[in-house]
Amino acid sequence: xxxxxxxxxxxxxxxxxxxxxxxxxxxxxxxxxxxxxxxxxxxxxxxxxxxxxxxxxxxxxxxxxxxxxxxxxxxxxxxxxxxxxxxxxxxxxxxxxxxxxxxxxxxxxxxxxxxxxxxxxxxxxxxxxxxxxxxxxxxxxxxxxxxxxxxxxxxxxxxxxxxxxxxxxxxxxxxxxxxxxxxxxxxxxxxxxxxxxxxxxxxxxxxxxxxxxxxxxxxxxxxxxxxxxxxxxxxxxxxxxxxxxxxxxxxxxxxxxxxxxxxxxxxxxxxxxxxxxxxxxxxxxxxxxxxxxxxxxxxxxxxxxxxxxxxxxxxxxxxxxxxxxxxxxxxxxxxxxxxxxxxxxxxxxxxxxxxxxxxxxxxxxxxxxxxxxxxxxxxxxxxxxxxxxxxxxxxxxxxxxxxxxxxxxxxxxxxxxxxxxxxxxxxxxxxxxxxxxx
Amino acid sequence: xxxxxxxxxxxxxxxxxxxxxxxxxxxxxxxxxxxxxxxxxxxxxxxxxxxxxxxxxxxxxxxxxxxxxxxxxxxxxxxxxxxxxxxxxxx
Numbered sequence: 001x002x003x004x005x006x007x008x009x010x011x012x013x014x015x016x017x018x019x020x021x022x023x024x025x026x027x028x029x030x031x032x033x034x035x036x037x038x039x040x041x042x043x044x045x046x047x048x049x050x051x052x053x054x055x056x057x058x059x060x061x062x063x064x065x066x067x068x069x070x071x072x073x074x075x076x077x078x079x080x081x082x083x084x085x086x087x088x089x090x091x092x093x094x095x096x097x098x099x100x101x102x103x104x105x106x107x108x109x110x111x112x113x114x115x116x117x118x119x120x121x122x123x124x125x126x127x128x129x130x131x132x133x134x135x136x137x138x139x140x141x142x143x144x145x146x147x148x149x150x151x152x153x154x155x156x157x158x159x160x161x162x163x164x165x166x167x168x169x170x171x172x173x174x175x176x177x178x179x180x181x182x183x184x185x186x187x188x189x190x191x192x193x194x195x196x197x198x199x200x201x202x203x204x205x206x207x208x209x210x211x212x213x214x215x216x217x218x219x220x221x222x223x224x225x226x227x228x229x230x231x232x233x234x235x236x237x238x239x240x241x242x243x244x245x246x247x248x249x250x251x252x253x254x255x256x257x258x259x260x261x262x263x264x265x266x267x268x269x270x271x272x273x274x275x276x277x278x279x280x281x282x283x284x285x286x287x288x289x290x291x292x293x294x295x296x297x298x299x300x301x302x303x304x305x306x307x308x309x310x311x312x313x314x315x316x317x318x319x320x321x322x323x324x325x326x327x328x329x330x331x332x333x334x335x336x337x338x339x340x341x342x343x344x345x346x347x348x349x350x351x352x353x354x355x356x357x358x359x360x361x362x363x364x365x366x367x368x369x370x371x372x373x374x375x376x377x378x379x380x381x382x383x384x385x386x387x388x389x390x391x392x393x394x395x396x397x398x399x400x401x402x403x404x405x406x407x408x409x410x411x412x413x414x415x416x417x418x419x420x421x422x423x424x425x426x427x428x429x430x431x432x433x434x435x436x437x438x
Numbered sequence: 439x440x441x442x443x444x445x446x447x448x449x450x451x452x453x454x455x456x457x458x459x460x461x462x463x464x465x466x467x468x469x470x471x472x473x474x475x476x477x478x479x480x481x482x483x484x485x486x487x488x489x490x491x492x493x494x495x496x497x498x499x500x501x502x503x504x505x506x507x508x509x510x511x512x513x514x515x516x517x518x519x520x521x522x523x524x525x526x527x528x529x
Contacts (some may be wrong), residue, residue: 044510061511154490168489194498201493258474269451276452290450300454308453312444312463313470315451326477328486335483338490368528371466372473388490412491 003034007078008123014106015098015411016119019046020079032074035128036120039080039097040087041172042161043067048078048106050163051085051095051113054302055281064161065196066130066172066189073188076127081116086268087165088306090374091114091366092141096304099258099363103145104402108360111141111302114175118145121175122434128185129175133166134165138173139393143355143405146395146432148422149175151297153412154388155202158193161227164271166264169385177433179394179426182419183207202413209417210424211349211408213244219253220353230397230404232352237428240354246348252333252340256383260334261375262317262326262430263386272307276298309371345411350421353380355393355405384409392418393423398432439467 010016018039031433037043040050042060049055063071071077084094092100092115100115102108105123110119114131118141121129131337133137133151142149150173157172164170174185187207193199216235221228235245277284277298284298303311317326346352357377366374389409396406410417441464448455448463455463517524 035518059514062506063516154495169441194496198489198493200496201491252480255477255480258477259480261470262474262477273452295452296454299452303453308459309463309466311451311453313467316439316443316447316467319447319450326474329477329480331486331488332483333477333480334490335487336480339483370469372470375470376473381447386490 003124003126006127010120010123013122014101014103014110014125015082015120015195016100016116017079018049018051018082018095018097018116022229030069033076033128034078035070035075035127035130036079036081036117037064037067037077037130038114038117038132039083040132040163040165041067041130042163043077043079043080046080048080048163049097050087051083051097052302052304052307053096054284054298055163055273059283060161061163065158065193067161069189070128070130072184079145080121081114081120081129083114083116085304085307086163086272087113087132087137088268088310090140090378091361092116093363093366094304094306102350102360105360108362108402109144111144111356111360111365113137113141115141117175118142118147121145121147121177125177127176128181130189131160131173131175133171133173133385134169135264136378137387138175138254139355139381139391139405139407140378142175142393143395143407144360144403146398146403146405147175147177148179148182148395148426149173149393150186150282150415150416150418150422151385151391152186152190153202153390155198156205156390156413156415157189158191158196158199160195164267167271168267169260171385171388171400177431178237182422186415186419194426205415206413207416207419209414209420210423211243211410211417213246213348214238214346214350214352214408215246215248215348217253218247218285219250223354223357224359226359226399227354227357227404230399231406234396234406241424243429248253248344248348250340250344252337253379253383255333255339256386257376257379258377259330259337260382260386261313262330263334265310265314266317266327267314269318271310272303272311275302304370308379334386337383341387341409344412349410349417351409353407355380355407359399359404388412390415390418392421392422395429395431403432439464439471
C-alpha cells in the first residue's frame with residue numbers, strides 16, 4: 001500500500017485528519033519523510049481551525065516553527081490532524097470536524113486532545129505526527145493508540161504559530177510508531193527561536209543519558225485491573241533488564257488536577273478572548289450592533305459546549321474575590337509539585353506510572369461521563385504537564401486487543417534520558433499494530 | 439456556583455447562554471469547584487512563578503525588517519484589487 005493510500009485510509013476509516021493533501025502525485029516525488037501537524041499548528045496551504053467552528057476558513061500565511069523546521073529538513077506535510085476543540089478534552093470528541101476513531105476499535109476513542117495525530121502515527125507506516133500537549137494531550141492518545149508520544153520540556157520547542165490553549169502549559173511534541181524517530185526528529189524541532197521568548201531559556205539539547213532507576217508513586221496505581229496488570233508486567237520486564245524500581249510517596253500530586261484545570265482554564269479564557277468574529281475565521285457581517293452584542297453572538301454560536309464550560313470556569317477563577325482561592329493557590333500548588341518531583345529525582349532517574357487509568361473508552365461510555373469525571377481521568381498525565389517536565393508515553397501491554405501505555409517523567413531538559421529509555425524498551429517490547437494496518 | 443453567578447461570569451466572558459446551558463453549566467461548575475476545594479489543603483509554596491521553568495524576558499532591537507512572504511498573505515485576502523487589499527465599506 002502506498003503512503004497516500006495509508007493516509008486516505010486513516011482519514012476515511014478513522015477521521016484522523018481535519019484536512020489533508022488530496023493529490024497522490026505529491027508522493028511521486030522522492031521526499032525525505034512525511035509528517036502531519038495537529039490542527040492547532042499553523043501551516044501554509046492548510047486551514048488552522050484547532051477543532052473549532054469559530055476558526056472555519058482561517059488560512060494562516062505562515063508556518064508554525066516546528067512545521068517550518070520539519071519542512072526545511074525535507075519533510076512533506078500531508079495534513080492537519082483532528083483534535084478536541086482548542087485541545088479541550090481527553091477523548092477528541094469535542095472537535096467540530098468529526099471524531100477520530102481508535103485504530104484498534106472504531107467504537108472507541110483515540111484519546112485526546114491530539115487524537116488524530118495518534119491515529120495517524122499508528123495507521124500510517126513511517127509517519128511522524130506533531131502533537132501538542134497542555135495537560136496530557138500527547139501521552140493520553142499515544143497510550144490509547146499504542147504508539148510512542150514524547151512531550152518535551154516546556155520551552156524546548158518554539159510555539160511560534162501555535163494556537164494557544166494554556167500559555168504556561170502548551171508544549172509541542174512528537175508521536176510515532178518508531179521509538180527511533182524521537183532521536184531523529186526531536187533535535188530538528190527543538191532549539192531557541194526569538195519569536196517565542198519561552199524557548200530562549202533552554203539549555204542545549206543533550207540526547208545522552210539513560211534510565212536505570214524509576215520511582216512509582218503509590219497513588220498512581222488507582223487504575224483499572226487490566227492497566228494494573230500490564231503495568232506490573234512492564235515493571236517486571238524493566239527489573240529483569242537491570243532497572244531499579246521502587247515505590248515512593250508523592251502526596252502533592254493530589255493537588256495536580258485542580259491546580260491544572262484552574263490554571264489551564266484561566267489562561268484559556270484569556271487566550272480565547274481574541275475570537276470575537278473580527279480577526280480570524282468566522283466573521284459576523286452585522287456591523288449595525290454594539291461591539292459587545294456582536295462579539296457575544298459570534299462566540300455563543302461558534303464555540304462548542306466544552307469551550308464555553310472552560311471559558312466560564314477560567315473567567316470565574318480569575319475574578320476578584322475568587323482569584324486568591326483558586327488562581328493564586330493553583331500557582332502555589334504547581335511550585336509545590338515541581339519541588340516534589342525534584343526531590344524524587346535526587347534518587348531516581350525517572351518517575352514511572354501508567355499513562356491512563358483505563359483502556360480507551362467507547363463513545364457511549366464517554367457520552368455518559370460528567371465533565372468532572374473526564375477531568376479526573378487525567379490524574380496521571382496532568383502532573384508532569386503542570387510542572388513543565390518532559391515525559392514519554394510508551395506502549396507497555398494489550399488487553400482485549402486494546403493498547404495500554406506507561407508514562408516516564410524526567411527532570412527539566414533531560415529529554416535524552418527518555419529517548420534512550422524508549423529505544424531500550426522498544427528493543428524488548430513487541431509492538432502490535434491494528435489488524436487492518438501493515 | 440448558582441445560576442446567577444454563571445450568568446454574571448457569562449456576561450463578562452461575552453457568552454449568551456440559553457436557559458438549558460445556564461442550568462447545565464451551573465450544575466457542572468458547582469460539582470467541579472466542590473472537588474477543587476482540595477486546593478485549600480495545599481500548603482503554601484515559595485514563589486508564584488507564572489512559568490514552570492524560569493523564563494527571562496529577552497528583548498531584541500526594534501529594527502524593521504520584511505515579514506514572511508507578502509504574496510502568500512495577499513493571496514489569502516478575501517478581497518483584493520491589483521495587488522492591493524480592499525477593505526470593507528464603512529457603513
